[in-house]
Structures are given as C-alpha cells and as structure tokens.
Amino acid sequence: MLLMMGEVLRFGAVSKALPESSFWALLDWHQSHVDWVGCSLHDLIQPSFSFLVGVALPYSVASRATKQQSRQMMWFHTIRRSLILILLGIFLRSMHSTQTNFTFEDTLTQIGLGYPFLFALGFAGKRTQWIALSVILIGYWLFFALYPLPGLYFDWTETGVTADWPHHLKGFAAHWNKNTNAAWAFDRWFMNIFPRENVFRFNGGGYSTLSFIPTLGTMILGLIAGQWLRSTPSSGWFIKRVMITSAILFVTALALDILGINPIVKRIWTPAWTLFSGGWCFLFLGIFYFLVDVKQNQKWFYPLVVIGTNSIAAYIIAHTIDSFIDQSFRINISPQYDTIFGLPYRTLVSGTVILLVEWLILRWMYTKKLFIRI
Incomplete structure (x- = not known):
C-alpha cells in the first residue's frame, strides 16, 4: 500500500529533469511497471x-x-x-x-x-x-x-x-x-x-x-x-519452510522463463509470474515475520501498520483525493509551493505533502479505531 500511495512522488519526472542521474533513473524504473518480461519493485504491489x-x-x-x-x-x-x-x-x-x-x-x-x-x-x-x-x-x-x-x-x-x-x-x-x-x-x-x-x-x-x-x-x-x-x-519452523518454498518457486519460475517454456x-500474470512473484511474497513474509514477530520490533513498523490495517481505505484515498490535497496547498499556501527545492524536485515536494496528509488521515482513523472492512 505504501508503494502504491508513493506513486505521487513521481520519480520519473525527477529522472526526466535530471537525465544524467543514475540514482533517479533506478528509482524511476522501480516505480514503473516493466514493459513486458521481467519484474520491478512496483510490479510486486499487486501480487x-x-x-x-x-x-x-x-x-x-x-x-x-x-x-x-x-x-x-x-x-x-x-x-x-x-x-x-x-x-x-x-x-x-x-x-x-x-x-x-x-x-x-x-x-x-x-x-x-x-x-x-x-x-x-x-x-x-x-x-x-x-x-x-x-x-x-x-x-x-x-x-x-x-x-x-x-x-x-x-x-x-x-x-x-x-x-x-x-x-x-x-x-x-x-x-x-x-x-x-x-x-x-x-x-x-x-x-x-x-x-x-x-x-x-x-x-x-x-x-x-x-x-x-x-x-x-x-x-x-x-x-x-x-x-x-x-x-x-x-518460529524457526515457519521461517525455514517459507524460505525453502521461496527458493523452490524462484528456481522453477526462472527455469520456465530461461527455457522458453x-x-x-x-x-x-503468466504461470511463471505466479511462481516468481510468489517466491518474493514468501521471502518478504519470512523477513517481516522475523523482524516483527521474532525480534519484537513492532515500533519500527508503526507507520506501515497505520496503512496496512486500513488497506481498503488507503487504496481508495490514494485513488481519489491526491489532486484535491495538491490543489488545496496551491490555493492556500502558494501556487509554486512545490518549487522550494528547485524545479527538478517539484513532484517530490508535492508528493511528500500528499503522502503525509493521506497518512495522517489513516493515522486518525487508526487512533479512532475506524477500520473500513468489506
């Protein structure tokens, strides 16, 4: 959900404004869907x-x-x-x-x-x-x-x-x-x-x-x-099982792809993609389970908990009020409020503002125990 909401940062616009920067090019690539074969971080949101x-x-x-x-x-x-x-x-x-x-x-x-x-x-x-x-x-x-x-x-x-x-x-x-x-x-x-x-x-x-x-x-x-x-x-049993499963899924998917099958x-959503993305999902689950449940680092992930416990609300908010938040700042703060760090970084500023306001809405819902469930 955070990666999806983070689309408002529009790394692609920054990369286009700074074409010599490999850093922003990499972030742009991982915030975009690949053209056809392959996988970026953004491609893993839906699976x-x-x-x-x-x-x-x-x-x-x-x-x-x-x-x-x-x-x-x-x-x-x-x-x-x-x-x-x-x-x-x-x-x-x-x-x-x-x-x-x-x-x-x-x-x-x-x-x-x-x-x-x-x-x-x-x-x-x-x-x-x-x-x-x-x-x-x-x-x-x-x-x-x-x-x-x-x-x-x-x-x-x-x-x-x-x-x-x-x-x-x-x-x-x-x-x-x-x-x-x-x-x-x-x-x-x-x-x-x-x-x-x-x-x-x-x-x-x-x-x-x-x-x-x-x-x-x-x-x-x-x-x-x-x-x-x-x-x-x-916990050891679970982590071992998900990691082994992840490895099997990765190997099978890559073999199918490399052999042209x-x-x-x-x-x-080819069958190979189901296996490949499934491998990543098992890997992520194992890592987060280890960090949060085994190592008891719940406080580190509070910002993600606020979003994850209201995932449907986060999904709807990200698709509906982003432009409203941006226009409100342009009307009430400054039409050029997003140029504070220079023109190349405009979308980073406006995107950060939008993302922060959306998160504060979700945090308010979290503290009031308002959860949208279907």
Missing part, C-alpha cells in the same frame, strides 16, 4: 496484496467460527465481499469518465473475481490446495500455448502494438506476447458485452480479465502460507 488476502483468510474463517457463524452466513459474506470488490474496482476506474468503465483487470476486481474460489479452498486440505494450484497454472499455460500465433496477414492495428515491437518474444514464448494471446482474444468478446463508448479492441497495457485465474494461484499460495503461520509449532510477465 503482494493478493497474497496477503490468502494469508488473512484462515484467520478470518477462524474468527467467524468462534462467533458461531454458520457456513451459509460465511458464504453470504464471501459473495457480498466479492461483489463489493468488483464494483469498487469498476467505480474507481470510472472516475473522470463520461460513463461507467466496465473493466476487470484492476487489483480489486481481480481479487473479487477469485475470492469465492479461494474461500472454498480454505476448507479443503493441503493436498487439494496444491492440486488446485497446479491445475490452475497448467491449465492456464495450456490455454495460451494452444492459441494460434499471428499469421502472415495478421492485422496488427487491432492490437495496439506493431509487428516489430522490441519486447515481442520469439519462438514458443510468442504465445504470451502482448495483445495477440488467448486472454486478449477472450476480452475482445467479453468486454464488448458491456456498454462502451467505443468497441473494445485491446488493453493498452496488455492486461486482461482472465488474469484473475492465475491471480487466484497467488492467493492460494498466500492461503497455504497463512495456514502454516497460524499453526506453526515454532513460459515467460515471467506480470501484465498477463
């Missing part, structure tokens, strides 16, 4: 969010069980939560539009689409969960692998990319190229079911609705981690 949904599920189910809530009521709450997430994602993507923007590749909608399946798996055994994960990843791999590659007379104007786009993959890996794949073909049908200003032809970023299926795989990995965490016999592409 981390999805992973933690899975981690939290065993605790949520256990809490409801202690309140004597029936399975039927749990399912009612699950379906309601799923619908709210989907509709909230559509609402946020429709802001500043002339009509409802029916789109389903947003983080919230992706989680909402997969959440009922995750909930069902929450009552299954470990073996069933691993089998479900395998079926999802292998099935989704086949879905792309069996879709035909563009032919000689393929109309590239329908894809938003050119035939010589430098990030196109070659050989068998070309089945996972931007807007020429199976998920793109599905959206050219599915997205046009809904009212639109113009016929849907492609997503400019290459994102797709069906990515919720492998995203469910990420949530299953989180579910497994959450069950380990809740039932761990010792499946590339690591976040934008279409």
